[in-house]
Amino acid sequence: MKINLREWRDSIRHTEQLSAMAKLVGYTLSTYAEHDGEFATPGYEQLGMDIGRSAITVGRAIKELRASGHISEAHKGHSFGVGSSCGVFTTHRLEMPSG
Numbered sequence: 001m002k003i004n005l006r007e008w009r010d011s012i013r014h015t016e017q018l019s020a021m022a023k024l025v026g027y028t029l030s031t032y033a034e035h036d037g038e039f040a041t042p043g044y045e046q047l048g049m050d051i052g053r054s055a056i057t058v059g060r061a062i063k064e065l066r067a068s069g070h071i072s073e074a075h076k077g078h079s080f081g082v083g084s085s086c087g088v089f090t091t092h093r094l095e096m097p098s099g
Contacts, residue, residue: 008094008096021061025061028047040071040092041089069096071092073090074093
């Protein structure tokens with residue numbers, strides 16, 4: 001489902017249940033998405049470097065965004081071992097939560 005990026009960003013900004021970190025990660029993730037909210041593919045390490053936080057912190061924020069209905073997995077990524085920079089990143093889709 002195609003979304004309007006501005007409306008999506010407004011939605012995360014106004015969702016009180018999201019932590020400030022989830023809002024920051026969500027906004028940053030949205031800068032990687034196509035204009036319709038599809039194909040946001042940065043890895044957690046890249047997002048972490050973008051915002052000055054660890055990949056673990058980014059992972060927690062991504063879980064919050066999934067739980068709130070703001071993102072979904074379009075394609076599950078994988079890596080080739082712990083600490084490996086090789087692999088396929090998870091592709092996220094920005095979603096407008098229902099309700």
